[in-house]
Amino acid sequence: MHSIIRIILQRLALGLLTLFVVSVVIFTAVNMLPGDFAQAILGQGATPEAVDAIRKDLGLDQPPVTRYFQWLGGALQGDLGNSFAQANFASFVGADSGVRTTVAQQIAPRFANTMFLAAVTACIAVPVSLVLGILAALFRNSVFDRATNVTTLTSISSPEFFLAYVLILFLAVLNPMLPSLSNIFEGMSFGERLEKTLLPALTLTLVVTAHMMRMTRAAIINLLASPYIEMARLKGMSPMRVIVKHALPNALAPIINVIALNLAYLITGVVVVEVVFVYPGIGQLFVDSVKIRDIPVVQACCLIFAAAYILLNLLADILSILSNPRLRHPK
């Protein structure tokens, strides 16, 4: 058991190191974005003095290295800084209200929405993919297997917005079962939220199922030539039992890893679906912030995305290790 804890701690340390490297990359990349926030907000006719004043106020006049460590220091203490866009520049006209929106305040509700959508999608997509993958492996090379493969491959190959509009057409327009707009807001009940989230979740399910289902199928089929599978068949076990009881437990590691990658995608890569359904998730906020050069928000979003990837992969690693009895029960 000690060795497992050591492995987990090692992975955790590596994850933190990766996050640090990513933070440098994010900061450099964001600062290389063309354009300047002060210039963008004040417009073409701004006086150089006004631009300088805003730059000074936001700390943009500092050298990049200083700004990086200020940002990192703040982020380590949970302070992601203040949003540029929401800052009150009224002070420059002599009426400072003193109120500033922090990045955290801006991101928190959006991130919660994104997590909700990802969770709903995962609750549908993961079981569906596993069951389809197991059945495809069981009836490999049958009509069912081919139909499942063709369908999931078609859905993963189609653009997300197209899938979204097809679903809207069939489930909201022709058969008005679900709302086509997912404008959720605070104070909604869980049921209402769920109803509004269902269409985007179904769209995303179509996008991520193919990967997970095909990996489940492949990982299981890969093992079917193993001597212990032959042994199970020679013990007279039913084909279903052979696959679920004998193959699946040994195929978990690759499946878990693909699930983790897809979950990370659900958190970080769903901006198109958010736009189509007007879903107030973090993806939209991210794109908007890039548009207006709201650097603190962009950086915070990137950091959250990176952390999600690292965390989910770490979790997948740990679960893979735990699924292996050789590591769970050393000699």
Add this chain to the structure above:
Amino acid sequence: MSALVEIRDLWIEGRSDETWSPIINGASLRLNKGEVLGLIGESGAGKSTLGLAAMGFTRDGVRISKGSVMFDGIDLINASAAKKRDLLGKRIAYVAQSAAASFNPAHKLIDQHTEGPVQHGVMSRAESVQDGIELYRRLRLPNPEEIGFRYPHQVSGGQLQRAMTAMAMSCRPDLIIFDEPTTALDVTTQIEVLASIRDIVEQFDTAAIYITHDLAVVAQMADRIKVLLKGDEVEEADTRTMLAQPKEDYTKTLWAVRAFERPQKPAVHTGATPVVSVQNVSAAYGKIQVLHDVSFDIHEGRTVAVVGESGSGKSTTARCITGLLPPTSGVIEFDGQPLPANYKSRNKDQLRQAQMIYQMADTALNPRTTIGDIIGRPVQFYMGLTGKQRRRRVEELLDEIELPAAQYYDRLPSELSGGQKQRIGIARALAAEPKFIICDEVTSALDQLVAEGILKLLARLQDDLKLSYMFITHDLATVKAIADEVVVMKEGKVVEQGPKHDMFVPPHHPYTDLLLSSVPEMDPDWLTNLLNERGVDNIGDAAVDKMS
């Protein structure tokens, strides 16, 4: 008496690429209740295929094209899948060659043991657990109460093989197919497993088909023996008749293989510098000490056989000599000069002088590289030959290992047989023009006839090129055939060493004695006599424990 199993004129085909080629050509077989039939032949003879067909089972890509398989009046070829599933595990059970690979790594032994009885509705889980513990006890497994609650990787190979026999017994079947159950085991472990299997088959009056390539083993286990060659039946007779008077020429050659033995060479005169001298070498993997103060010399033109069970440190010694595992203390000398401990600090000439031939020729050759390139690479690397010169040298080497260059130069390893692949491994070692070659179990994956060919080739090369061999093996018949001197290892220590003729004449170190007496002999009473001699409870483990 009506037969339990009756196979009539069975034809089986296997698919390779798009064509079906024959594996079994019209085999017939009859087995009565409680009888043990030995199926013997080289790899590729179709033994396993026939054994599985007796269960009504064919592997993927294999089909039965003609003939009938009857089990206790049930037609297994035309029976539905569900009907067959009902028989498998319950009335017909299977014991595989590698128990380590055939136990599911994800489940505990006892869960795999009880699966059959519970799913077939023979016993409840609780009953089956109790029965499993009882079977473990009868099979003389240590700690029968708790061994079942371990995962397969926590149990040794010999114990797993017995646990698999227990699993096969779990529903008290009428028939068990044993498919080379002891081939992967050490001789000392093999005895325990053989004795356990024989006892339990007798106790429950189970019929068995015992598949093996080892004649001496089958002589202990079977009432009757059937010999197969490339899918054709050669002959069948009861065990004693078969051993005493084999009729067919092929059977006679099988019987004669063990006769190969090199003449004794004159003693090395004292004061000669050995080619390789291992001096007080100790080594460790991490914190675990695996070699303790190992010393021996290998002289020019001589073969030193290093014998011992798996885990005794034979291969680790080889890794120390080649510098792959720098020893924690001690020195390796080559021609009287100490070698740097780590291979990275050795110069090209030092590396060239010691070459290796591996056990699994399959995995030791790059499957994507042609034979010409496999042998050509060391020719170029060590000897600096390129272009036409390199090709000429490779052709010479192919000639040396008795494979015509014109035919083999451009082939890939997958197009060669196991014995031919091992010859390529030998040519690759020779390409460096070494003085010393380490042969790591080079014949243990090969059939006896093929193995004999390899041993003879190695012997001729040694005479022609004055090579020195370190011959790692657990097979004492091989030692007898090729060694000049023998080093016996146990638990990382050298327990005895000396010239071969001394080693095979008593008195021995007790461990050498155990190894020697554990080699099965072609006498059907050998196992019974040996067990009587050692005392029934004193086989294998117990005997080893006593000595250490």
